[in-house]
Amino acid sequence: MKKNLKHLISSAMNKIAWLCLFTWISGIASYSCMAMETFDDRRPNEHFCPITLQVMRDPVVAADGHSYERAAISKYFNIDNRAKSPITGLPLKNRDLFDNQALKAMIRDWKPGRLGEPSVLETRDADSIAQRVKEEFSKNAALLNSAKDKDIVAFLGNTGAGKSTLVNLLAGKEIIVSPDGEDYVLAHPDDKAAMVMGTGGNSETLYPKSIDVDGLRFFDLPGFNDTDGSERNLVNAAFMRQILLDAASVRLVFVVGQDQFTADRSASVKQMFNGIKQLFVVGQDTSLVDDGVFVATKITCNERTEMTDFLLKKTDSRDKAELNDQLRSWNQRNKLCRMFHPIREDNNIGVRDQILRLIKDTRPAKVLGINVSVLYPPDTKGPLERMFFRVIERAFDRKFNTPLTTLSDYDKAITFYTSDDFWQTLDADVCKEEDAISLLKEFCINPYNIALRNLEKENEGKRQAHIQGLRNKRQERISDIKRRTDMRTKEVISSLVLGEEGDDFVAFDFAYHRDFYDQVCGSSYISQLATDVLEQEVVRRYYADLISQHSHEQMMRWHQKFSGVGDLIRQIGDQARRLAIMEERLRTLEAARSEEEEERPAEMRLTVPLVAQGHEQIYQRFLKGVLVYRPTEGSDVGRIDLPIAALENPLEGTFDLSQCGDAGKHLSISTGYRKEKKAENANKVEIWFAPRFLIEKELKTTASHFQDIMWQWSDKAPVGIFWTCGIYDDLNYYDYLVTETHDELSNNNLYEKWRKHDDHVGPAHSVGGSRRGGNTTIVGWWKTTRADGQVLSKNYMFIF
Numbered sequence: 001m002k003k004n005l006k007h008l009i010s011s012a013m014n015k016i017a018w019l020c021l022f023t024w025i026s027g028i029a030s031y032s033c034m035a036m037e038t039f040d041d042r043r044p045n046e047h048f049c050p051i052t053l054q055v056m057r058d059p060v061v062a063a064d065g066h067s068y069e070r071a072a073i074s075k076y077f078n079i080d081n082r083a084k085s086p087i088t089g090l091p092l093k094n095r096d097l098f099d100n101q102a103l104k105a106m107i108r109d110w111k112p113g114r115l116g117e118p119s120v121l122e123t124r125d126a127d128s129i130a131q132r133v134k135e136e137f138s139k140n141a142a143l144l145n146s147a148k149d150k151d152i153v154a155f156l157g158n159t160g161a162g163k164s165t166l167v168n169l170l171a172g173k174e175i176i177v178s179p180d181g182e183d184y185v186l187a188h189p190d191d192k193a194a195m196v197m198g199t200g201g202n203s204e205t206l207y208p209k210s211i212d213v214d215g216l217r218f219f220d221l222p223g224f225n226d227t228d229g230s231e232r233n234l235v236n237a238a239f240m241r242q243i244l245l246d247a248a249s250v251r252l253v254f255v256v257g258q259d260q261f262t263a264d265r266s267a268s269v270k271q272m273f274n275g276i277k278q279l280f281v282v283g284q285d286t287s288l289v290d291d292g293v294f295v296a297t298k299i300t301c302n303e304r305t306e307m308t309d310f311l312l313k314k315t316d317s318r319d320k321a322e323l324n325d326q327l328r329s330w331n332q333r334n335k336l337c338r339m340f341h342p343i344r345e346d347n348n349i350g351v352r353d354q355i356l357r358l359i360k361d362t363r364p365a366k367v368l369g370i371n372v373s374v375l376y377p378p379d380t381k382g383p384l385e386r387m388f389f390r391v392i393e394r395a396f397d398r399k400f401n402t403p404l405t406t407l408s409d410y411d412k413a414i415t416f417y418t419s420d421d422f423w424q425t426l427d428a429d430v431c432k433e434e435d436a437i438s439l440l441k442e443f444c445i446n447p448y449n450i451a452l453r454n455l456e457k458e459n460e461g462k463r464q465a466h467i468q469g470l471r472n473k474r475q476e477r478i479s480d481i482k483r484r485t486d487m488r489t490k491e492v493i494s495s496l497v498l499g500e501e502g503d504d505f506v507a508f509d510f511a512y513h514r515d516f517y518d519q520v521c522g523s524s525y526i527s528q529l530a531t532d533v534l535e536q537e538v539v540r541r542y543y544a545d546l547i548s549q550h551s552h553e554q555m556m557r558w559h560q561k562f563s564g565v566g567d568l569i570r571q572i573g574d575q576a577r578r579l580a581i582m583e584e585r586l587r588t589l590e591a592a593r594s595e596e597e598e599e600r601p602a603e604m605r606l607t608v609p610l611v612a613q614g615h616e617q618i619y620q621r622f623l624k625g626v627l628v629y630r631p632t633e634g635s636d637v638g639r640i641d642l643p644i645a646a647l648e649n650p651l652e653g654t655f656d657l658s659q660c661g662d663a664g665k666h667l668s669i670s671t672g673y674r675k676e677k678k679a680e681n682a683n684k685v686e687i688w689f690a691p692r693f694l695i696e697k698e699l700k701t702t703a704s705h706f707q708d709i710m711w712q713w714s715d716k717a718p719v720g721i722f723w724t725c726g727i728y729d730d731l732n733y734y735d736y737l738v739t740e741t742h743d744e745l746s747n748n749n750l751y752e753k754w755r756k757h758d759d760h761v762g763p764a765h766s767v768g769g770s771r772r773g774g775n776t777t778i779v780g781w782w783k784t785t786r787a788d789g790q791v792l793s794k795n796y797m798f799i800f
Contacts (some may be wrong), residue, residue, distance in 0.1 A: 044373040045381045045446040047107050051076060051086055053446065059104050060097040061281045061369030064088060065245040066445060067100050087445050089428065102278040103371050120230045121383035126390035129383060130437075132231040137436035140207045140239060144435065147210075147243040152217045153359055154244065156276060157255035158268050159223030162297035164195035166255055166339055167220045169352055170359075171195075171211045177342040184342055195220045206232065208239050214356065216251075219243060230380065235436070237375035238443035244280075249364035252276075252292035253355075258299050258341070261311060270323045281369030288365050293358045294330045296338045303347045307338050334358075372443055381447045388444075388451035391437055395430045396459060400466055406532035410474040417467045423456050481535055485542045488529060609651065615693040618718045621742055622691050623650055625719075625800045627669060629660040633749070633794045644671060644689075651694055663792050674724060674731055675702050681726030687750060688722040689798065692738075695720075705731040713738040719745060719800070723754060742800035749797040 049056050049069035058070040064085035068076075076086055077095050084091055121129055155163045165184045168175055173194045174187035186194055193211055210219045221243075222236050244250060254276070260269050273289075280288050296307060308331045312324060330336045337355050340347040404410050419425060431438035441448045530536045612619035627642040640659050647653030652672035657664035668681045673690045692713060695703045699710070713720065720738040737753055745753070 042112050043110060044106075045384075045444060046103065046371060046373040047110065048446050050445045050449060053449065056103070056107060059100040059107070061100050062097060063092040063094050063368075064090070065241075065367075065369050066442075067103055067281075067369060067371070070097065073097065087442070089424070098281060098283065098368050100281050100369060100371070102281065106278060106371065106373070119380045119383065121380050124383070126383075126386040129231065129387040130391050133235060133387070133440065134434070134436045136232050136235040137439065140235070141435065143208055143210075143239050143243065144439070145246065147217065147219070147247040149246070149248045150217045151215070151249045151251075151364060152210075152219055152243070152247040153213075153251045153253060154219050154221055155253045155255055156221060156272075157223060157257075158260060158272050161223065161255045161257045161260060162339070163223075163255045164197045164220050166253075166295060166297060166355075167195050167211065167218050168197065169339065169348075170356055171213050171218065172352075177345055181342055207236060208243060214360070216359070234380070234440070234443075237372065238439045240375060241370045241372055241443055242439060244367045244370055247367065250288065250367050251359060251362045251364050252288050253359060254289075254292055254294045255297060256294070257297045270320055273323055273326060275374045278371055279374040280367055281371070282365045282367060286363075286365045288367075289326070290329055290333070291363050291365070292330075292335065293355065293362055294327070294336050295355060296336070298341045299338045299347075300341045300344065302344065303340075308336055311336075335362075381444070384440075384444050384447040385451045385454075388437070388441075388448045389455055391434065392426070392430055392452060392455050393459075395433065396426060396455065399426070399429075400462075404470075404473070407474065407477060407534040407538070408532050410470055410477065411534065414467060414470050414474070417463060417470065422463065423452065427452055477535075478538055481530060481538050482542050484529055485539050486546075488525070489543070489546060611651065611694060611697055612691075615691070618691060618693060621800060622719060625689070625798055627655050628797050628799055629657075629663075630795055630797075631661065647671065651691070660795070663795065666792055667796075668726065669796065673703060673706070673722060674734070676731070677729050678726060684726045686724050686726050688724075689719055690722065691719055692717065709736060709738065714740075716741050718742060721745070721750075721753060721798075746797070746799040749794050751792075751794045 043055065046067065047055050049059075049072050050066060051072040052069055054069070056067070056069045059067045060070045060073065061067050062073055062085070064087060066085070066087055068086070073086070074097070076082060083095055124132075155167055157163045165175065168186065171194070173191065175184045175197075176187045177183075178185045183197075185197060188194070195209060195211070206222065208219055208221050210217050212218070221240055222233075254273075256269055256272075277289055282288055296311065299307065301307070301310065308327070311327055327336070335358060337351070337358060339351055339355075399416075402413070404413055416422065416425065431441060526536050526539050529539050608616050608619060623645045625644040627644070629640040629642065630636065631638040642655045644650050644653075647655070650671060652670075654668060654670040657667060657669065666684055667687065668678075668684045669687045669689075671689050673688050673695060674686060695706050696710075699707060717739050719742065720736060722734045722736050724734040735754065737756065748756075
């Protein structure tokens, strides 16, 4: 029992111990997270990705010169296959990414230091900072594109190192020893192209300045430890970044004065070189620092003194080991040179050519990115956020207060404020209007983005209220246009209609009145009411509605004045209804007829003339008949087919024999039967093909001259052939063949058909015969021949 109790107590104590340990660890972790958040607030802006606003772990440089978290920029590029800068929105030359090892090391090694004196920007309000920044920018606006696509040489060094003096020497400017013998000065101080030179170790290089030397553009950049005014340093740093990124290629010249290698000042040299190594992002296998030229200035020893040993001795200590190694590297590459102090002026002979040669022999490199925290202190992001917020807010307020007068103005404003890209567009407008802000945005992108996001959160409600206000004012504008249009309309109508609204007013219809159109609807009068295109359209629509309404009212007035019109309208309506009923009945009959037609055989659906109704099959077979012409009997060479169906009237038409040699001079071949003498056929033999039903239906009228032969017309012969002479006045003179079927008629030429008639002539024969005229009368014509001796009729036959 005691043993079990002891075990339970021991187990409980262990659990309590683990619980205490867990609580302690959790507290430590919580404190660490809070501390990390606090520390991150004090990190340089450059440590944060512009896309995620989180501290970067794997920073890379894109083609716009900015650093991003690799995963964030890769994801951004993959959206819609983008190739634009996330910051500027401008197209990128490529989507290549380069490791920013220097920034990665700075992020990894960063530790929060002691908080020193607050930045001077902390003591100023946002408007003051913005104003000073713009003033500093305006003094050097020409620098904005001064390095664009140029091959440049950047001279870097601490304040008072002698950079300006060296650049003037290399540019061929005349420099002389100052009266006190301690410095160099310009022989021509009014030379605007020369670099301004300080004396007594004081810097006069307040801003970057350039001069062209032998095809290269030399840039004298402010000292790394210049601290003369925060706004100036801020603008200078932004310009330096832009210059180095815009350049087609960059060479570096490091300038250090001999006096800066003293024990109390050499630390600043070490700090400068460490900063320069962290400043640039270039391609692989490239080192701007190692490939650069080092120039020691203000050298007081004679020219025979070994300068390298002197410099190495000055840096031969544990805390300057890295600087010592760099000097040795330059020495091995023959990149070390010197410029003597004025007291050794004679020793400077040949120095200019030596340094220029070293610079030209230096391998240039394209700068891909700049780590801006090296150029400007990181403890100013709070003031910068305030400044950017105020600048964007002022632009936002200016947009709100822009006066609007026309409908086009209101429509453009509403489109602008309702756009999904409103805040991005506002951002672009700010940068377009303010070159200084655009430059600083590129340099301080994270404070700018934070300011823009905060402004959006605080003012989204204000934007929506403004949109509704614009819509209300737009509608008020439309109402005002209509009011003025209505006043103008009434003025014109009053001038055209005299007196009260009596008979004259009823009789007057201004909708069709020319003066009304000229004075109201004319373009010149519309432009008096509105100059804006959209507003003119409102006026036109108002007039159109007014005229439409007036026309209706005018018709009602006429109806009231002339009441009989109402009865007439009712009668017309009754007639229209009756007509509609009749049309409906007609459609019903047509539908029934169509159904009946569909049920009939296909061959019966042809349009059959009245005379052929009841004989549709014979008529259809007759239509298929073809008059065949053969130039040579028994041969199809040159054959011509003349279908009956091609005749304008198949039951009463004449074939065109003009294609058949000169037969048309002697023959006329037609369908139907002869009803009268034709002058054009006076010297021709006429041949007629007539369906029996045609002659039977007209036997008592125009076909009466066939009554005497009808008893001979065989029931199996649907078509008869008739021969006569065109010279005869008497219609009873003809030869005929009325005993053959369609197939029998198709078995020989017309000459042979006539001969068959000739062999069996006489009323007693069943084949055919002659009516009154006798064979001898026709034979003379029928046997008319051409010069070649062929009988014309041998060239023709009918095929059914």
